[in-house]
Amino acid sequence: MKPPPFTHHACRSVEEALGLLDADPDGSKVISGGQSLVPMMNLRLASPAHLVDLNPIPGLNGIDVGRGTLTLGATARQHAVERSADVTAAAPLLTAALAHVGHPQIRNRGTVVGSICHADPAAEMPAVFLTLGGEVTAQSAAGTRSIAAEDFFDSYLTTALEPNEIATAVTFNTPNGSSGWHFEEVTRRHGDFAIIGVVALLTLADGRISDARLTIFGGAATPVRLPAVEQLLVGVAAGDVDADLLAQAAREASAALRPGDDIHASGDYRRHVAGVLTARGIRTSLERASARA
Ligand SMILES: Cc1cc2nc3c(=O)[nH]c(=O)nc-3n(C[C@H](O)[C@H](O)[C@H](O)COP(=O)(O)OP(=O)(O)OC[C@H]3O[C@@H](n4cnc5c(N)ncnc54)[C@H](O)[C@@H]3O)c2cc1C
Structure with missing residues (x-):
């Protein structure tokens, strides 16, 4: 057509x-x-x-790693971001997630900022952005404003951007040295949009979880953080994260979602797998954080 x-x-x-x-x-x-x-x-x-078309605009494809931030210009290609050693060093979670966005041909042309603006709830980049936190720089003829990651996603394919605004850049917060992460999604074939997926980021301080950020994507009209699971984890000593706590986290994650049935999976299946991936996300993030602490 x-x-x-x-x-x-x-x-x-x-x-x-x-x-x-x-x-x-x-x-x-x-x-x-x-x-x-x-x-x-x-x-x-x-x-x-x-x-x-933003592509001919010079200087809009920047990939800038700062102190605790990573800023991507509107036309920075997914492929260029994925291949950047500086990005991998600053935000390995982003590099790992990019490998799941479609196929290399798509990533040669697609942009990270475009994916965030498109706001498909089953897409990888919006979930990574929500987990890491950060802001969208939105420019209109009237001026420039910043929109925080937690205020950006309104609903299915709908964001806080106005029709006369351009996201000229997205800035991600990059985790510090004592953080560990996990990215996992369930798809029918590699490169498909997620049936359900998780992004997890845990930070340790003095052997305890000082910050927990978990996001499920593919389970609602936007990617969703899991505040009940995060509260369960913050303050817990790394060594006390046992099978009971993981099972409780899995139950909380499933309970936070009300996905419907569609041709890819039932709502019950998505809820169940969201719980399984959440527990796995916590375990792997903790292992990675402990190895670096
Ligand atoms: C076969 C196939 C498989 C795919 N699989 C996946 C997948 O598994 N996971 C995934 O996440 N994506 C997938 N995609 C989509 C791909 O990742 C896109 O690149 C991405 O969703 C959008 O980025 P883009 O730069 O191509 O945006 P565009 O297609 O150019 O734009 C998308 C939307 O965002 C708006 N927009 C774009 N940039 C800006 C901006 N700077 N400011 C304001 N608005 C803007 C546009 O107006 C439009 O509404 C797939 C695509 C194809 C064709």
Whole structure:
């Protein structure tokens, strides 16, 4: 199937792109990698009259590792981020998760920022962003604002971005040396969107869990943190995380979700697997954190 007619605007500056969006916010769409937008246009699920292409804009593809942060520009390709040794050193969780985003051909073109803006609840990058924390830099003709990761995802394919805003960058918080992580998803085939998945990040201080961040994706209209599980873990000595505590965490994770049935899996299956992955996420993150502490 072919998309409906549209006008393609190869922008040379952020200002030019913002002017185009401002002129017709509801009839325009930003395009970065095009790996989600173009399929949606071909399926007639999206029919923008104007495609505002960020790719020709110089300097928008930065990959900048700072002190405790990693900032990715709007056109930084998933492949470039995945292959960056600096990113792997600062945020190995992000590198590990990227290997599960579609296939190498998709990642050659797709962008991390585009994936976060697309906000598919079964996608890997939104869940990693929510787990690490950080902010989206949103620019419009009126100015620039920051949107925290926890305020960014509103619902299925819907974010806090306004139609006349561009996410020019996403900044991730990068974990410190005593943290351990786990990423795991269940899919029918490698490269598919997740039926259900978990991202976990635990930090140790003086032998106890000082920070716990766990996110389930594929189980709701957005990726969801698991505050009940996180509260269960914070303050617990690493050596006290036993089978009973893991089983309780698994029950809490399952109870936090109300996924429906669809052609891929039943809601009950997703809830059960979310619990299993949560327990596994805690165990592996703890092992990694203990090895580094
Ligand atoms: C066969 C196939 C398999 C795939 N498998 C997976 C998978 O397993 N997991 C996964 O997560 N993804 C998967 N994808 C999607 C892929 O990862 C996309 O690259 C990603 O979802 C969107 O990034 P993009 O840069 O291509 O964005 P685009 O397609 O260009 O844009 C997507 C949406 O985000 C908006 N947008 C993009 N950039 C910005 C910006 N800077 N500011 C504001 N709005 C913006 C666009 O307007 C559009 O609405 C798959 C795609 C294909 C074709």
